[in-house]
Amino acid sequence: MTKQVRQLDRVVIRFAGDSGDGMQLTGDRFTSETAQLGNDISTLPNFPAEIRAPAGTLPGVSSFQVHFADYDILTPGDAPNVLVAMNPAALKANVGDLPRGAAIIVNTDEFTKRNLAKVGYTVSPLEDGSLEGYSVHPVGLTSMTVGALADHDVSKKDAERAKNMFALGLLSWMYSRPYESTITFLERKFAARPELVSANIAAFKAGWNFGETTEDFAVRYEVKPAKMPPGTYRNITGNAALALGIVASAVRSKLPVFLGAYPITPASDILHELSKHKRFGITTMQAEDEIAAIGATLGAAYGGALGITTTSGPGVALKGETISLAVALELPLVIVDVQRAGPSTGMPTKTEQADLNMALFGRHGEAPVAVIAPKSPSDCFHAIIEASRIALTHRTPVILLSDNYVANGSEPWLLPDVESLPDLTVEFATAPNGEDGTTFLPYLRDPETLARPWAIPGTAGLEHRIGGLEKADKTGDISYDPGNHDFMVRTRAARIEAIQVPDVEVEDPDGEARVLVLGWGSTYGPIGAACRALRQRGHSVAQAHLRHLAPMPGNLGEVLGSYDRVVIPEMNLGQLAHVIRARYLVDAIPYNKVRGLPFTAAELESMLEDVVKNG
Amino acid sequence: MAEPVAVKLTIKDFKSDQEVRWCPGCGDYAILAAVQSFMPELGIPRERIVFVSGIGCSSRFPYYMNTYGLHSIHGRAPAIATGLSVSRPDLSVWVVTGDGDALSIGGNHLIHALRRNVNLKILLFNNRIYGLTKGQYSPTSELGKITKSTPVGSADSPFNPLSLALGAEATFVARTIDSDRKHLQSVLRAAAEHEGSAFVEIYQNCNIFNDGAFDELKDAGTRDDYLIRLEHGQPITFGKDGQFCVVHPPGGFGLEVRETASVSPADIVVHDAGVAEPAYAFALSRLPGEDLRNTPIGVFRQVPRPSYDNLVHSQVEAAKAKATGTPEEQLAGLLTSGDTWTII
Numbered sequence: 027m028t029k030q031v032r033q034l035d036r037v038v039i040r041f042a043g044d045s046g047d048g049m050q051l052t053g054d055r056f057t058s059e060t061a062q063l064g065n066d067i068s069t070l071p072n073f074p075a076e077i078r079a080p081a082g083t084l085p086g087v088s089s090f091q092v093h094f095a096d097y098d099i100l101t102p103g104d105a106p107n108v109l110v111a112m113n114p115a116a117l118k119a120n121v122g123d124l125p126r127g128a129a130i131i132v133n134t135d136e137f138t139k140r141n142l143a144k145v146g147y148t149v150s151p152l153e154d155g156s157l158e159g160y161s162v163h164p165v166g167l168t169s170m171t172v173g174a175l176a177d178h179d180v181s182k183k184d185a186e187r188a189k190n191m192f193a194l195g196l197l198s199w200m201y202s203r204p205y206e207s208t209i210t211f212l213e214r215k216f217a218a219r220p221e222l223v224s225a226n227i228a229a230f231k232a233g234w235n236f237g238e239t240t241e242d243f244a245v246r247y248e249v250k251p252a253k254m255p256p257g258t259y260r261n262i263t264g265n266a267a268l269a270l271g272i273v274a275s276a277v278r279s280k281l282p283v284f285l286g287a288y289p290i291t292p293a294s295d296i297l298h299e300l301s302k303h304k305r306f307g308i309t310t311m312q313a314e315d316e317i318a319a320i321g322a323t324l325g326a327a328y329g330g331a332l333g334i335t336t337t338s339g340p341g342v343a344l345k346g347e348t349i350s351l352a353v354a355l356e357l358p359l360v361i362v363d364v365q366r367a368g369p370s371t372g373m374p375t376k377t378e379q380a381d382l383n384m385a386l387f388g389r390h391g392e393a394p395v396a397v398i399a400p401k402s403p404s405d406c407f408h409a410i411i412e413a414s415r416i417a418l419t420h421r422t423p424v425i426l427l428s429d430n431y432v433a434n435g436s437e438p439w440l441l442p443d444v445e446s447l448p449d450l451t452v453e454f455a456t457a458p459n460g461e462d463g464t465t466f467l468p469y470l471r472d473p474e475t476l477a478r479p480w481a482i483p484g485t486a487g488l489e490h491r492i493g494g495l496e497k498a499d500k501t502g503d504i505s506y507d508p509g510n511h512d513f514m515v516r517t518r519a520a521r522i523e524a525i526q527v528p529d530v531e532v533e534d535p536d537g538e539a540r541v542l543v544l545g546w547g548s549t550y551g552p553i554g555a556a557c558r559a560l561r562q563r564g565h566s567v568a569q570a571h572l573r574h575l576a577p578m579p580g581n582l583g584e585v586l587g588s589y590d591r592v593v594i595p596e597m598n599l600g601q602l603a604h605v606i607r608a609r610y611l612v613d614a615i616p617y618n619k620v621r622g623l624p625f626t627a628a629e630l631e632s633m634l635e636d637v638v639k640n641g
Numbered sequence: 642m643a644e645p646v647a648v649k650l651t652i653k654d655f656k657s658d659q660e661v662r663w664c665p666g667c668g669d670y671a672i673l674a675a676v677q678s679f680m681p682e683l684g685i686p687r688e689r690i691v692f693v694s695g696i697g698c699s700s701r702f703p704y705y706m707n708t709y710g711l712h713s714i715h716g717r718a719p720a721i722a723t724g725l726s727v728s729r730p731d732l733s734v735w736v737v738t739g740d741g742d743a744l745s746i747g748g749n750h751l752i753h754a755l756r757r758n759v760n761l762k763i764l765l766f767n768n769r770i771y772g773l774t775k776g777q778y779s780p781t782s783e784l785g786k787i788t789k790s791t792p793v794g795s796a797d798s799p800f801n802p803l804s805l806a807l808g809a810e811a812t813f814v815a816r817t818i819d820s821d822r823k824h825l826q827s828v829l830r831a832a833a834e835h836e837g838s839a840f841v842e843i844y845q846n847c848n849i850f851n852d853g854a855f856d857e858l859k860d861a862g863t864r865d866d867y868l869i870r871l872e873h874g875q876p877i878t879f880g881k882d883g884q885f886c887v888v889h890p891p892g893g894f895g896l897e898v899r900e901t902a903s904v905s906p907a908d909i910v911v912h913d914a915g916v917a918e919p920a921y922a923f924a925l926s927r928l929p930g931e932d933l934r935n936t937p938i939g940v941f942r943q944v945p946r947p948s949y950d951n952l953v954h955s956q957v958e959a960a961k962a963k964a965t966g967t968p969e970e971q972l973a974g975l976l977t978s979g980d981t982w983t984i985i
Contacts, residue, residue: 304960314753318720325724483709493712
């Protein structure tokens with residue numbers, strides 16, 4: 027049977043099921059196939075903190091959304107065109123996000139009386155007419171998978187578990203995805219159990235063939251490759267990009283890297299990844315707590331390593347005292363905060379940008395540090411290299427603010443040429459720097475950067491003592507002198523302000539905009555998508571995005587002053603807006619949501635349209 | 642582990658230019674002098690020695706040593722020193738801490754450094770009081786201690802630092818006294834030679850807030866009857882005339898003190914610091930009573946176990962040895978690993 031093939035420019039698919047249904051894996055595989063085809067991609071995994079919530083319940087629903095297009099896209103998409111619902115809970119939890127006309131593929135085998143009751147359906151939504159506005163495809167995913175595997179030497183349980191591959195096969199057929207990478211993946215994943223390799227491949231092919239033969243799916247779709255700059259690409263999550271950026275920092279600085287960490291969601295993957303790359307001179311230490319993690323890292327930095335500690339908000343709170351010590355010691359140190367929804371334990375697997383205040387101000391005393399934030403998954407690679415550069419050059423702690431959205435989301439990444447990466451090499455102090463030629467002054471500063479010498483133990487003639495007590499200028503001896511303290515406090519602030527950061531760039535294509543949208547971190551995609559949509563509808567709007575939050579770009583004041591209105595969308599209650607108002611006396615309009623989810627482009631577009639039209 | 646090299650240094654080489662600012666009469670002076678005069682024996686150049694401390698009176702120690710020194714934050718010295726030691730196996734890293742620093746605010750880091758067997762020499766100055774904050778009870782103060790923060794007596798039982806260290810399966814555990822320089826230095830010597838964590842408790846007198854806490858162990862009239870001087874391979878007897886001894890009573894779990902005349906010489910325990918099970922050293926650590934009678938000093942336990950530093954370092958070195966190509970080539974290979982696609 028030959029099916030009709032229809033061209034689309036973009037599609038958003040959401041795979042949703044129980045935590046045990048393998049939806050993250052299914053989404054990952056579909057993404058990988060889509061990357062192979064050359065579409066632009068953006069993904070959004072959304073899963074519960076519980077490892078395995080009770081089966082079939084709403085809290086146990088795990089989903090993975092993938093947006094792919096034949097042009098460059100900035101977000102994982104606001105609303106799915108297709109929902110794959112593996113059970114009633116997945117349908118109930120996600121149907122509210124679907125626009126009318128969306129396709130819903132449901133696994134009818136799971137729509138039992140008991141499962142329906144678990145989520146409060148008294149009548150099956152497949153039968154009560156409530157889904158009339160959608161294009162519903164009822165498919166017995168479980169029974170068809172088990173049927174397809176009847177001849178395979180696997181248990182019923184293993185056969186049922188392969189239903190996600192049946193679903194993947196069906197979707198891969200629907201969207202004409204190349205599936206060779208999935209076959210290779212399955213062969214690798216189940217290498218130790220060949221019977222599962224053949225069962226999963228058979229389930230995948232059964233799903234593909236079902237699409238091809240059933241009357242229920244009359245149309246097959248194609249999304250042509252996107253026009254992207256030439257080069258080699260891979261799909262990458264923020265955490266993976268960050269880990270690779272740390273490896274690159276090791277190579278480009280020629281320093282040993284010490285990574286101290288304590289397991290915490292959503293940062294642990296960085297520790298996992300780096301523990302595999304010891305050959306680059308990377309030592310990873312899973313410490314006894316967050317404080318020890320940064321303490322050991324600082325100790326290694328004192329000894330001449332590039333010290334990096336990775337954590338999330340609660341961990342940064344615990345590390346605060348040691349960050350202050352690093353401020354006083356003026357040693358290089360990178361602190362990665364993969365932000366999650368707080369306060370306290372909050373929602374560990376959901377995203378938020380509410381640690382900006384803590385990064386900027388969350389320490390005792392005047393303890394300024396540099397703060398930077400990546401704007402997308404692949405940008406984590408470059409942002410951590412930039413954080414390493416600042417730390418090493420300026421001998422200061424640097425906080426990098428990632429978040430759960432960029433950490434677990436993914437996008438295609440144009441792989442950089444290693445030689446094009448910044449040179450991060452540093453020089454340790456090797457000889458006395460006092461005027462007499464024999465004295466070593468640990469707090470004598472470079473006149474430009476105000477950084478002090480990095481004199482590591484093992485260097486003869488530079489033996490010196492430093493600590494958290496206030497130090498006299500130049501000598502570093504303990505000092506309680508009032509004038510000296512005032513001088514040192516101001517110098518530590520000046521050190522951060524002396525860091526050279528690039529000017530913020532403004533995207534204002536027609537140069538007519540009167541409204542500027544200012545963002546930072548992971549909101550780049552939704553803000554950018556909203557601005558594009560507005561411009562396509564004839565409105566003028568400018569976008570600027572801050573990578574450097576401390577110090578801020580030198581031209582920021584001028585940029586802010588060039589627009590009538592400045593709007594600042596943030597996934598917090600207005601932390602950047604507060605700083606901008608205080609620092610630049612700009613009456614910025616905050617737009618804030620803290621739902622644990624990224625902004626949708628549509629909500630920003632509607633909010634911005636109102637500001638553009640009405641000021 | 643920092644290897645000795647032929648350098649001739651003297652006590653003078655280890656004195657920094659900083660004025661020592663402990664209270665006159667503080668036990669810390671004696672410990673500082675003992676450490677400074679012992680250091681040349683190590684045969685390690687000054688630049689490869691690092692003293693790391695936390696917060697408290699004892700933690701000022703690094704400022705007075707003409708080596709590398711890091712005066713850090715309260716309780717965290719073992720963690721900071723761990724990172725330094727692991728990443729710099731060529732250094733000799735010493736931690737100076739106190740009873741509040743190591744056992745209260747920093748208790749977690751101490752036990753984890755010991756269980757990992759990080760190559761640190763940890764000197765815990767135990768004066769059983771908070772000195773720098775002016776006289777609150779510490780985690781080694783006796784139950785019922787009357788201090789500024791406990792006017793009717795403390796209600797919490799003290800830690801026995803050696804029992805704690807042994808519970809964490811420290812591979813080297815010893816005790817000495819500030820006023821006995823010869824003994825102190827003999828313990829430092831043994832600690833310095835040990836690969837892995839060496840935990841040394843030093844009884845130290847705070848003459849301002851807890852004066853005389855260890856007088857019975859120091860006064861000529863009482864010390865011989867109170868102190869048990871442990872010597873590896875020797876039967877454990879003590880007292881002016883050797884009138885007391887340590888035995889392992891049948892059926893009991895621990896060790897007990899008896900009059901030497903009342904037991905058969907064969908029943909007297911012969912001290913063996915190398916017993917693999919920490920239970921023996923633990924039993925020794927339980928001998929002293931509240932009145933300080935039967936206080937063993939010397940090396941309780943000294944057993945071989947690979948240091949954390951060596952294990953971690955060898956993993957990194959093994960991975961490096963297996964790698965081929967320049968770091969840049971390896972990085973390029975890593976970036977392009979996995980599923981990639983090319984757009985022309």
